[in-house]
Amino acid sequence: MFLFDQEENREKIEEFIAFMDKNREMDGALLPVLQEAQNKFGYIPEEIVELISSHMQILTSTIYGVATFYSQFSFVPRGKYSISVCMGTACYVKGATDILEEFSKVLGIGLGETTPDRKFSIVETRCVGLCSDAPVVMINNQVYTHFKRADVDHILSILG
């Protein structure tokens, strides 16, 4: 469903290769390299796994083994707006489930999915550490505190 355009990402790929070269000597470099890929491309495309493998001399199976272990890494692209509803304890007792349900209902996608127009994704989030302002929703790096179910429509209409 989602294609990785190597041509369009040429510049980013070159920067990414430079990052790998710089950190080749670092002990335990795979995790920082994967984090760089996730930040740069928004997800970890298959092509990039191949690239890491040949460049760092690590088996693709090892890379997938590590990458799938951590929830930070995604193998499908995230939408322009990445919506995360905090599911920490404080947010949970203050109604985070209802908020998540509402986003899911309105956007028609489940947790960990992206809308076909790549505009919105709903991502899983554990406690973001703002428990005294629960419930909390994060959209990209913008934090919304004391969020209510009724705010969902409003916020989505602002984002378009």
Add this chain to the structure above:
Amino acid sequence: MAQTLAEIKEMAWWELVKRLNETPDEYNIGHDSISLKGDYYQLQERIALRNIGIINPDSIEEYIATDGYFALQKALLMKPEEVVKVVKDSGLRGRGGAGFSAGRKWESAAKQQVEQKYVICNADEGDPGAYMDRSILEGDPHSVLEGMAICGYAIGANKGYIYVRAEYPKAVSSLINAIDQAQKLGVLGDNILDSGFDFHIELRLGAGAFVCGESTALMESIEGKRGMPRNKEFRTTERGLWGKPTVINNVETLANVAPIINKGADWFSAIGTPLSAGTKVFALVGKVNHPGLVEVPMGMSIYDIVYKIGGGIPDGKKAKAVQTGGPSGGCIPSKMWDTKVDFESLEEVGSIMGSGGMVVMDEKDCMVDIAKFFLEFSVDESCGKCTPCRIGNKRLLELLEKFTEGEADYTDINKLKNLSNVICTTSLCGLGQSSPNPVLSTLNYFYDEYKEHAEDKHCRSGVCKQLLRYEVNERCVGCTRCLQHCPVDCITGAIRERHYIDSEKCIRCGECFNNCPVDAITVY
């Protein structure tokens, strides 16, 4: 160093006082100490949080103004074994969960005759509902760096790692800045304060795996592997990161180190209880009027924390329980709130200190549902290495789901208990060994609620949707709107006549309730 610490302090202190004096309502400024004003802070004793909200975290000078890096300077003039002794005598115990003596850890690592050793700061704060580490890293990053450097000197390590959650971007940038400043000033890096001691700190970001807060899993993760706990053949102080002796301490523990060196072991051990010295930071959140971070001497009662500092329960609701220790902890019912918060007392009542999350719950919270919430978390975060945790927790969750969906019977309560005990006794690491705690403690204290779910198919808090019953009451005007919205056609009735809901067919979706114009649907 061009200037001595004392010279920097002299200058920076007056600058700090000048800045704080612009808003005098917020601070008590003494001739050599500053604290935050207000009742909320009056009952607290702030050691780990001593600088939070007072100094500017981006300024190393302001940290020095409040005696920052003086402990490091003092430690470097002592023998390493003397430093270990002070920390050991202070009675400081790990603030990350298990409560192991920090001094004994240091002592064990210091004894190893190996050239390369490591200090790790565990900043992978994962317990949902706890955020004291984030607050310290963002508000006072140097206190952690100083604690690490002192530890490095004491055990003979010159390399440290901070493993911090990627979900805390502000903490990460504040640490990067702090490390940079400390190196420039010569309190970190090569030949610290002309003592000949080198100590370098590197940041490593977590990637979203709760189990990486477990010390051996964290080391695996730094090594670039899947973060799965190791078999406990060796102590990490003997063979830890890359097989070298490693001391791993939590953020709050490290933030306590500098004051202990400055003021001495006796000062620290006099605070708190005999077995649990010092203070503990709690993240008081949930159904409480003044949520926030509170730092109190160990041994204060839960009641005092929730009511005297937290201001009680909002909206006139009745308190039900407080949950401590996150997914590894338990729920303590309000009738037992005279329990003191220290390592031993909490364990006695079936919970744990954990990292200090304290989530207050009121009558609207269903305890079976809360147990299910934590189990879901543990199932999600189980690394899958050992069978009891991987499969046992999954089965335990399925059992709990039977309760919340009204399909459990009386025998399931015993099954819950048995399975929990098996998981506790046979799992490999702390995550599995403690994951059934939320179930066991709620079973113990809220047995009636489990019984109601199983026998009466009733949830007294109205949380478990599958157990709700919808009925049309006498306010019904017969508009048929509910009837049109019902997805399973379980509502019957003619226009202008009272409708009827067939509860056998009802799927409890709540559409009738949401669409009724006259509040004629009762839910109970």
